[in-house]
Amino acid sequence: MKKTALLLFFLFPQFLSAQYNYEPSEEYPFGRINPSARGELADFQPLIGESECSSVTRNPDQSWADPVPMLWRFKYIMDGMAVQDETLKEDGTHSGSIRQFNSDSLAWYVHYYASAGAAPVLPVWEGSKKDDGNIVLYRPQVAPNGMEGYYRLTFFDISDDNFEWIGEWVDLTEKIIFPTWKISCTKKD
Template sequence: MKVQSILLFLLFPIYTSAQFIYEPSEVNPYGLPNPEAPTQLLDFAPLIGECHCKSETIKPDRTWAEPEDMVWKFKYIMNGTAVQDETLKKDGSHSGSIRQFIPDSTKWYVHYYSTSAPSPTLPTWEGNKKEDGKIVLYREQKAPNGMDGYYRLSFYDIDDKGFKWIGEWVDKTESVVFPTWKIDCSNGKLLSKD
């Protein structure tokens, strides 16, 4: 029994590295897409890697705050079947998301977490990649005046050099749009995904 346990212990790193070949590794620091995953996993393929970004939030007077430098990292997780991202900011207000595409609902589900607003349950956005190439996600949220609407997140201008992102409150018809946060990651990757 002890010999079997020792052998299993010694072989476990070889077994796990062969079994989980799509996980981030020294060779592929951002992981690889698992060919068994839904093809929609590749919606986020151009974002995989690290970008130097400028983050701006709206101030109470409705003017934009000074841009803040941040790094936004994207990688494949769960053996290449989902995507995780992480933002690193100088002020220590880091955040991230776990992104899974669920074929039964044909939607992305994005679970967000943050150091500035820890929560026992993670808020969730859902949405899809649109025909124009944008990835758009929604979460129900009332406006400060009580009007029903959504907080809408959009990735756009996506290419191999980077992307842009915006967070906006919109009413149910999306005719009223109030941007509150924008991030420009179009300056190119810090590290290549390859």
């Protein structure tokens, strides 16, 4: 009886961990894509892992602020069915998001959160990977002058070694473009 109980004690944790083969683990620290997931989950594959980045935002006078060093970490979560990212910035303003692909709308939904404050409802961007390889996400946003538009997020120049990111306000036709945030990243080994 004792041997059976001891055997179950040691095997039970392995049984539990074996159920989630695509979660981050010692062997795969950033998780893996679940083979049952939509193919679009691979859109973020080049970003998976850790990158050293430089983040630049606008000052109140609209000039560009000094760059802030940051670490940007992407990993697969929910047993390889979604992507989570987090930023750790030297200025102490950290943030992250949960990225899920919706099979019905064929779009990414990105829920954003930040350490600056807990929001009762998370802001959501919606978008997809384009033919040029860029990942473009939108969220409706009215400009300070009342003009309707979007806050557009774009991942571009994506490779296995680096990527760029930009946040911009755009009008509904995307002819008026005002960048407010830029991030340049290099993957860590």
